[in-house]
Amino acid sequence: MEQKESSRAGKAAGRGTYAVGDERRLRILDAAVEHFAQWGFHASSLARIAKDVGITQGGLLHHFRSKEDLLVQVLERTEQHDKEKFFDEDFSTAAECYANLVRLTEYNAARLGRTRMFNVLAAEAGDPGHPAHPYFVRRYAELVAVMSASLQRAVDSGELKEGTDVIEVAEETAAVMDGLQLQWVLDPRRFDMVSRFRAYADRLLRSITAEATGLP
Amino acid sequence: MEQKESSRAGKAAGRGTYAVGDERRLRILDAAVEHFAQWGFHASSLARIAKDVGITQGGLLHHFRSKEDLLVQVLERTEQHDKEKFFDEDFSTAAECYANLVRLTEYNAARLGRTRMFNVLAAEAGDPGHPAHPYFVRRYAELVAVMSASLQRAVDSGELKEGTDVIEVAEETAAVMDGLQLQWVLDPRRFDMVSRFRAYADRLLRSITAEATGLP
DNA sequence: GTCTATAACCGGATAGAC
DNA sequence: GTCTATCCGGTTATAGAC
The missing domain is CATH 1.10.10.60 (Homeodomain-like)
Incomplete structure (x- = not known):
């Protein structure tokens, strides 16, 4: 390939x-x-x-x-470009990983046409006969693999709570990004996708970060 | 009309x-x-x-x-049907509201074709010239209005934390549902959309529920 | 209500000239 | 490498018969 x-x-x-x-x-x-x-x-x-x-x-x-x-x-061209830009390094903390995803969201928020294309193609590709079906299946698998690996390292290092289901969190995060993009494309001027994702990431990290202080 | x-x-x-x-x-x-x-x-x-x-x-x-x-x-037909089935009552607690959304997710998970249609049309409708554009803009506005009203009542009753941004939470929840549907349609047998949404709802509610016990 | 016929177009792919 | 010409099929919408 x-x-x-x-x-x-x-x-x-x-x-x-x-x-x-x-x-x-x-x-x-x-x-x-x-x-x-x-x-x-x-x-x-x-x-x-x-x-x-x-x-x-x-x-x-x-x-x-x-x-x-x-x-x-x-698809191959944009994917290669994205990988170089956003998934080159392995992040050692969950906070870094999500900071990078915020950057990716900002990048997408500056490219309406490209983002709309991915929305449409990802949805169309739900049909198993669509030429992009294999691409999107693989794409999600890779995305979840990279993210969950980052999160697992954060669990191992004690940053995140023991017992965190890292696959679940990775898939949910991908869902939030896609869903926010859908709403954003419908009304790009009104809907602040980046703020929304940042708010999600903050709340998520707060709820899965191992608490180190505050309690007796 | x-x-x-x-x-x-x-x-x-x-x-x-x-x-x-x-x-x-x-x-x-x-x-x-x-x-x-x-x-x-x-x-x-x-x-x-x-x-x-x-x-x-x-x-x-x-x-x-x-x-x-x-x-x-x-679109009118399916919307009317959905409203009767899932948005008839006003929920007094956030927990009830999200339990209802879990039911909606289960409903969607039993209707692959219908769900794929909404994925594709919602994405296509990002084009302002698409015949379904006005429908989807209105649909999200109504959905967020209904949900955020429920959440606001929950804040007022003391169930949720004071200062919760109910619009933000409602839009995020809509995003999660849409994003999970996108991944589910790509691989309905492997991806458990309902469990994923339940996990999201649980974690979200835990993080925005006013803590009543536990602390001195 | 449903059909057939037709208008007026647009689709992707190929062949061959230059 | 790009063009024109062409094949063959598909598209929505309309008109009129039954």
């Missing part, structure tokens, strides 16, 4: 280090994000995406075998 | 008390739920829905002016 990309991905791991011929490809991917965001997968059209890039539908299909192929590569 | 329906709605408010000619209408609505669930709005087709009912696309459009009309009436 990864070898396919290794030949064209940036060699020096620097930003923007791509083969020259891939510039058009990247512009297509960016345009596709916007369209999948607004229309979902089924209702997006290659012709309209191509038009945004300034080429025709036929031209677009020179870079991507099919519409499905385009979707999968869009 | 409501007069249109008043002539054909059940007169005695009893279950199933509909005009005879509306049987076909109801079967169309039920079939539409399944299709909107699997395909969302844009990618669903009137012809396929009609086929499931056993009529043609032309025949279907005798009962519903347009595809948009069908969607709106599907």
